[in-house]
Amino acid sequence: MTRTLASIALLISVVYLGLCVALFVFQRALIYFPQPRAAGGPDTVLKMPLEDVEIVVSTRLHEGRKALIYFGGNAEDVSWNLSSFAEAFPDHALYLMHYRGFGGSSGSPSEEAIQQDALALFDRVQTLHPEVLLVGRSLGSGVAIRLASQRPVSRLVLVTPYNSIEELAREQFAIFPVRWLLRDKFESWRYAPGINVPTRVIVAEHDEVIPRWSTEKLFRQFSPGVATMAVIRGKGHNTVSDSPEYLRLLRSTP
Template identity: 45%
Template sequence: MRAVAGPLGTLLLVAVVVYAALCLLMFLMQRSLLYYPTPPSAAPQARLQANGIELRFAERPRAGPRALLYFGGNAEDPSHSLPELAAAFPDDAIYALHYRGYAGSPGTPSEAALHADAQALFDALQRRHAQITLIGRSLGSGLALRLAAERPVERVVLVTPYDSISAIAARHYPWLPVRWLLQDRYEAWRDAPRVKAPTLLLLASDDTLIPRQHGEALSRHFAPGIATVRVLAGTDHDSIGADPAYWRALQSRGE
């Protein structure tokens, strides 16, 4: 019996050590797994000194009260989205934040840093525009939602949003204690109850990266009458923007 227990005990110890080492590795690498910075962009970039760095953003300036502030998805250069947004909103000023480390923007991305940058850019734009609509896609949906909970905004659109990054990570890595390991949790559900502006959640029916169930779960945390959910059939995380219904929904302004 002792001879059996000895090898089994050794195997169990080795398994525990390997698992602990894997958890440590994932903890140390987590931001490189969460953020996918894009290469430097050749597109023109506006600049704003804030939070100790030179924030960069794409813009299509327009005089007047209305503006749209866009927070893109992971691995997205937001300047590429600017022409389509400008065509969809010809009378609005358009701005799109370049996250730290993305498209040549300085710094290193983290949840706290990106939230602070989003606030700084909004505060600067609010001095020019009284009516600001927020659009957040994927990773950017959490930034838009936190900003809407903390600042007066006209309208919010969340494209393929999540209830929390920790919930998404737990789905993709069920064998890891991700809720203990994660530093950047992006718990959007905590911000939803504080949002007072009309909010549209656009979900892709066949999304495997952020399954629609996470967006539906998020919608249940809003105050009554604030959030509207729309599922675009036959779309996934990447193709949702190619559906004509997507652009009609963005332009509807809740009407």
């Protein structure tokens, strides 16, 4: 009996360790879901060569001081936003970045790689447009808030943001040592206290992906008066942009 129990315990341990290894090896396949670029033509594409990759950016060029840089979700083709953003921001140049592996960009996505690409894009855009508005949605909210803590942006908008990906993963994979396994943690809470520009946090009332507690926890990390929160009623994580309130909230200064 004792030997049988020991064998069962050993089998369970081996299976558990195997699952930990699989989770570590394949974790990025659970975070990033690359999408092809489906909207826009050759005149709306900027190809940004970097050291080892080429990043594709869907663009609407416009002369003037103002630009908008957009970082989308983990399964989003950002090019679909081009027409609605062009209508909502007629006085802004638009730059919608396709992460590595997305929309024709080469390479494979990771938190640090995406962040370095975001910095390179910002530095390029700011040479042409000194007033840069950052918009980050879902996964992209973590990219935008970290970038805003490193560069002089004019305004920040976070759509369905989270406190950290690690925190969400710990809830979803509670039996695993996520803290030690996860490589891309997207710790937005770490950067919020350093933000000092007007920030809008947009919440979907029925967000089924990012729990409200995670967004509110992030919101509390901002210094008083820096951020305002707006809830879009009746919408979920993937439908929040369907509301007519969405573009109005993106445009308006908090």
